[in-house]
Amino acid sequence: QVQLQESGPGLVKPSETLSLTCAVSDGSVSSGGYYWSWIRQSPGKGLEWIGYIYYSGNTNYNPSLKSRVTISVDTSKNQFSLRLSSVTAADTAVYYCARGSFRFGADYWGQGTLVTVSS
Amino acid sequence: QSVLTQPPSVSAAPGQKVTISCSGSSSNIENNYVSWYQHVPGTAPKLLIYENNKRPSGIPDRFSGSKSGTSATLGITGLQTGDEADYYCGTWDSSLTVNWVFGGGTKLTVL
Numbered sequence: 001q002v003q004l005q006e007s008g009p010g011l012v013k014p015s016e017t018l019s020l021t022c023a024v025s026d027g028s029v030s031s032g033g034y035y036w037s038w039i040r041q042s043p044g045k046g047l048e049w050i051g052y053i054y055y056s057g058n059t060n061y062n063p064s065l066k067s068r069v070t071i072s073v074d075t076s077k078n079q080f081s082l083r084l085s086s087v088t089a090a091d092t093a094v095y096y097c098a099r100g101s102f103r104f105g106a107d108y109w110g111q112g113t114l115v116t117v118s119s
Numbered sequence: 120q121s122v123l124t125q126p127p128s129v130s131a132a133p134g135q136k137v138t139i140s141c142s143g144s145s146s147n148i149e150n151n152y153v154s155w156y157q158h159v160p161g162t163a164p165k166l167l168i169y170e171n172n173k174r175p176s177g178i179p180d181r182f183s184g185s186k187s188g189t190s191a192t193l194g195i196t197g198l199q200t201g202d203e204a205d206y207y208c209g210t211w212d213s214s215l216t217v218n219w220v221f222g223g224g225t226k227l228t229v230l
Binding site: 035037039046047048049052060062063096100102103104105106107109110111112 | 217
């Protein structure tokens with residue numbers, strides 16, 4: 001069973017860059033057919049897809065966040081990462097990493113990590 | 120505003136049946152697989168349905184999914200208090216690039 005675990009600072013100052021990492025175990029980020037994704041849920045709101053990185057390294061981002069988002073992968077460590085720049089209070093959310101595919105949707109999720117943007 | 124439209128809330132009594140709709144378009148639901156998720160705040164969302172109507176191992180057959188055209192539906196029978204959660208539909212959208220989209224979520228209350 002694939003397991004994902006998010007890690008990173010729980011508090012980020014406004015205008016700075018949010019950085020999170022998702023460690024993958026019992027599965028490989030190099031496996032074909034999977035889209036390694038970041039998803040968030042802001043307080044009182046629904047799930048919002050941030051973006052994904054394909055095993056080949058191709059990325060795609062939510063158009064509303066595209067100018068501030070970078071997702072990268074480190075195959076040697078079997079993990080992928082999220083960077084969100086110029087954060088504001090509106091970026092306060094629980095951030096989830098997940099494995100996606102065309103057939104299964106998002107079948108495995110991390111437990112989520114709360115990131116608060118505050119000075 | 121979400122690309123996929125769900126009712127904000129539904130409710131029913133224990134033992135009853137409920138359905139949750141998810142409306143989209145030809146760029147998403149009509150031409151891609153739909154999946155459904157159960158989310159209890161503070162926990163990881165759980166995949167309930169994939170490929171429109173298939174259940175992962177361990178998901179009881181009280182949960183069912185269907186799709187017709189640009190809409191999809193999640194059905195839950197024999198409601199239990201433990202089913203109280205937020206439910207989301209999700210699919211791929213290929214209107215410009217290939218993006219993942221979620222519905223706005225539906226809060227299920229078991230009265």
